[in-house]
Amino acid sequence: MKKSIKTVSTLLLLGTAAIAFAQGTTILTIGSGSTTGVYFPVATGMAKMINDAGAGLRANARSTGGSVFNMNALGTGELDIAIAQNDIAFYAYKGTGITAFEGKGNNKIRSMAVLYPEVLHVIARKDSNIKSIADLKGKKVVIGDLGSGTEQTARQVMEAYGLKLDDLGQTLRVSPAQGISLMQDKRADALFYTVGVGASAIAQIAQTVDVNVVPVSGNQASSLLKKYPFYVRFNIPAKSYKGVGATVPSVAVQAVMVTSTAVSEDSVYKAMKATFGNEADLKALHPSLGLNYTLDKAVKGLPTPLHPGAVKFFKEKGLNVK
Known part of the structure; x- marks a missing residue:
């Protein structure tokens, strides 16, 4: 029993994306923001879409302090996916612009899609x-x-x-x-x-x-x-x-959905397909998405390179991305 508890504790420290249950399910934690903002209902809705897709992924949305926290948490593995302002994501990627990021650029940050202004x-x-x-x-x-x-x-x-x-x-x-x-x-x-x-x-x-x-x-x-x-x-x-x-x-x-190279291409692709692949349901999550999201806009204003899983998804949709 002690060995089992120790093993579980070790896995938890590795980040939720690293946890694979016997049935092959990968857990993704999505960082959002305050429960009174837009990030939280969007992230919660996306998590449900991923769970309902039954593609071997499970997702949960977490309320956080916002963009700066989310970018740091991606770096530590506390979060697997996050919503953030595109300027904050860029500063985190480059290690500039904000004191919290100075000299600590995280070149593993990858974009998934632009969501809305x-x-x-x-x-x-x-x-x-x-x-x-x-x-x-x-x-x-x-x-x-x-x-x-x-x-x-x-x-x-x-x-x-x-x-x-x-x-x-x-x-x-x-x-x-x-x-x-x-x-x-x-x-x-x-x-x-x-x-x-x-x-x-x-x-x-x-x-x-x-x-x-x-x-x-x-x-x-x-x-x-x-x-x-x-x-x-x-x-x-x-x-x-x-x-x-x-x-x-x-x-x-711009609000942008970001992840890390630590999350596999397959996991990001499946998450993209479950959420952005159902555009009508995605836009129904919040008026900000309903009024502003389009497939073409999703790849404009990206703060970092696209994740390979996102590249695969957008290419299937006919967009010229890399």
């Missing part, structure tokens, strides 16, 4: 009189979980407006769920969140607090796009949230 939402309480990013100076601002992609986006966008985190009255590094409470209790004036349009966290704030969406536009947006080419302009449609009566200009990065 992740739009910067800057939500402010109307009673805070924040109409521009510049108005955040001296305010109490939620910038996302420590190590999240949102935190990095907040830094870069504020930089375009001549602000640093030190210029804020209070920098609040908390989860989106905690950010909601802080906004509701007037302990936060504004909140940054890089997420697909329609995220439940933003909708919940808008339902319970009078808010406005702060634009990112003009020369500041132009300078941001010039310095950080992962960003694109994106308009948050009118009526996306309660109280948002007009289109609001902002910027977006």
